[in-house]
Amino acid sequence: MPEPTVPKEAIGHGDGGSAALAIGEAESLERRPGAAPPGAGPPGGVPAGKPRSLWSDAWHDLCRNPVFVLSALVILFLVLIAIWPQLIATGNPYRADLAKAQQGSQPGHPFGFDTQGRDVYTRVVYGARASITVGVCATTGAALLGSLLGGLAGFFGGWWDTLLSRVADIFFGIPVILGGLVFLSMITSTTVWPVVGFIVLLGWPQVSRIARGSVVTAKHNDYVQAARALGAGNGRMLLRHIAPNAVAPVIVVATIALGTFIALEATLSYLGAGLKPPTISWGIDISTASPYIRSAPHMLLWPAGALSITVLAFIMLGDAVRDALDPKLR
Structure with a gap:
């Protein structure tokens, strides 16, 4: 039959x-x-x-966006020199020659020398390592922690959502610079990890709110309700149906925040609470050169220029990713 x-x-x-x-x-x-x-x-x-998926369609748009291409090339170059600074700087960033202190550009030393006679060009190149490491590690930690807590709060709601919202409000009320001065001044470590931990501690609430809102919107969609009706468990719905459709705003916020975190590290290092010598950092070099802005401006302009270009590149990349992933902007 x-x-x-x-x-x-x-x-x-x-x-x-x-x-x-x-x-x-x-x-x-x-x-x-x-x-x-x-x-x-x-x-x-x-x-x-x-039809293309959201991600393939976004990648297609990004490849045709000159802002994305330019910023991605700059970031790729910065990451490359952060991993292998010897590719473009063969000198020793710690080698000092007091006889050349504060001198300007010379053959083989295009950026001149600082107050201790160290090559500014070499220190600018090596300074990218600390800034990129802090930015990438802090952004990854804040994005993972914020996405996990915000996603669970948005999915389950109830007392967990209320508790997370109140805790996030407390962290939002802490001034970033003042909190950094108080928290990091008690730590004597010269590594990047205390700075990374502090930025993650104050950076996750923003990501958690974005993740919570995205999950709340996604869990009410019809395909999630259909999966629930077919017997899908909470874990399957979160990982297979909700997370792929709620992660786009988190990626945009994290990309833009990466540049902000790099600027925050330089600010704290400038104030003496962030990275500490002998670690090479753009913020430390800017702080050292600021009293000599009139007599030796090259000491300040080159590390400040490198910092500005890096932060601008990440912000431009985040704007391009936002335009590509947000269907309302198409």
Whole structure:
């Protein structure tokens, strides 16, 4: 006896996820063995006019955006010299020659020398390592912690959501610079990790609010309700259905925040509470050169210029990613 088929006319029309699942199931029941699926192209070929996903569509737009291409090339170069500074700077950033203190550009030393006779060019190149490390590690930590806490609060709601909101409000009320001066002044470590930990501590609430709002919006969509009706557990719904559709705003905020965190590290280092010598940092060099801005401006302009270019590149990259991932801006 032939299997009964389900007429598609019996299924209510609409743009809901449950209706789409039901229509897809009805179409699969109507197919006969050996019949080509509706809309399929030639055998072995890709269906004509196949729509791109959000991510492939965003990547296509980014590749055609000159702002993204330029900022990505600058960031790629900065990451490269942060990993291998010897590629473009063969000198020793700690080598000092007091006889050349505060002298300007010379052959082999295009940026001149600082107050201790150290090569400014070499120190600018090596200073990228600390700034990029702090920015990337702090952004990754804040994004992971904020996404985890905010996503769970948005999905489960209730007392967990209320508790997280109140804790986030407390951290929002702490002045960043003042908090950094108080917190980091008690630490004598010369590594980057205390600065990274402080930035993560004050940076996760912003990401958590973005993640919470995205998850609250995504969990009410029809495809999530259909997955729940089909028996999907909380873990499966979070990882398979909600997270891929709620992560885009978090990526945008994290990309822009990366440049902000680099500037924050330089500010704290300038004030003497961030990175400390012998660590090489743009903020430390700017602080050392600021009293000599009139007599030796090159000592200040080169590290400040490198810092500005780095922060601007990450902010431009974040703006380009935001424009590509936000359908309302298309």
